[in-house]
Amino acid sequence: GAVVSQHPSxxxxxxxxxxxxxxxxxxxxxxxxxxxxxxxxxxxxLMATSNEGSKATYEQGVEKDKFLINHASLTLSTLTxxxxxxxxxxxxICSARGVAEELFFGEGSRLTVL
Amino acid sequence: EDKxxxxxxxxxxxxxxxVTLNCSYEVTNFRSLLWYKQEKKAPTFLFMLTSSGIEKxxxxxxxxxxxxxxxxxxxxxxxxxxxSAVYLCAVQPNQGGKLIFGQGTxxxxxx
Numbered sequence: 229g230a231v232v233s234q235h236p237s238x239x240x241x242x243x244x245x246x247x248x249x250x251x252x253x254x255x256x257x258x259x260x261x262x263x264x265x266x267x268x269x270x271x272x273x274l275m276a277t278s279n280e281g282s283k284a285t286y287e288q289g290v291e292k293d294k295f296l297i298n299h300a301s302l303t304l305s306t307l308t309x310x311x312x313x314x315x316x317x318x319x320x321i322c323s324a325r326g327v328a329e330e331l332f333f334g335e336g337s338r339l340t341v342l
Numbered sequence: 343e344d345k346x347x348x349x350x351x352x353x354x355x356x357x358x359x360x361v362t363l364n365c366s367y368e369v370t371n372f373r374s375l376l377w378y379k380q381e382k383k384a385p386t387f388l389f390m391l392t393s394s395g396i397e398k399x400x401x402x403x404x405x406x407x408x409x410x411x412x413x414x415x416x417x418x419x420x421x422x423x424x425x426s427a428v429y430l431c432a433v434q435p436n437q438g439g440k441l442i443f444g445q446g447t448x449x450x451x452x453x
Contacts, residue, residue: 234384260438260439262439262440262441264443270445271430271443271444271445271446272385272430272432272441272443273443274440274441274442277438277439277440321384321385323439323441325439329439331376331387331434331439331441333384333385333386333387334384335383335384336383336384
């Protein structure tokens with residue numbers, strides 16, 4: 229079946245550095261990918277919708293200059309957390325929409341900012 | 343504002359018990375409601391419901407949607423310790439594919 233791969237699965241970085249997370253659809257083309265964030269003991273919150281070849285659409289309250297999203301190809305979207313701070317520590321999950329509009333989730337990336 | 347509310351937020355049962363998890367929603371342009379199971383990592387898909395009154399079943403799990411009353415339930419019969427997880431309900435409001443998640447119900451099944 230279709231698989232969405234995220235990398236890295238976990239990352240630890242120092243405050244002030246930038247971290248890039250990749251989301252790949254391995255055996256299907258995904259014109260749309262979604263980025264979610266999940267804090268401990270909380271549910272998934274949509275951050276942004278990533279469309280191939282165009283700018284991402286951000287949800288209210290999400291800083292687009294801080295969370296840079298690039299969807300340069302039909303199989304890859306990246307989320308870059310710029311100048312990360314401890315409050316950005318979270319579980320970031322992407323999902324991709326297949327041609328039949330089914331949704332597949334990546335394995336998630338756990339970010340810890342020291 | 344679109345929202346999804348799950349209840350209870352947490353639940354502790356013993357193996358063999360039957361549980362019912364609730365999900366109510368308010369959303370414009372409803373398209374589908376989905377149930378996911380989340381253990382350590384990303385959610386795994388359980389069911390997608392689009393029509394009222396049609397039960398979806400997979401082993402000991404079943405789910406049904408009521409579009410008039412705007413809610414869904416997820417039933418788990420003969421629970422096992424492996425059912426311990428957070429169960430997430432999400433609503434897809436339109437063709438775009440984004441999901442609005444509820445807070446989740448944390449289920450703990452004791453041996």
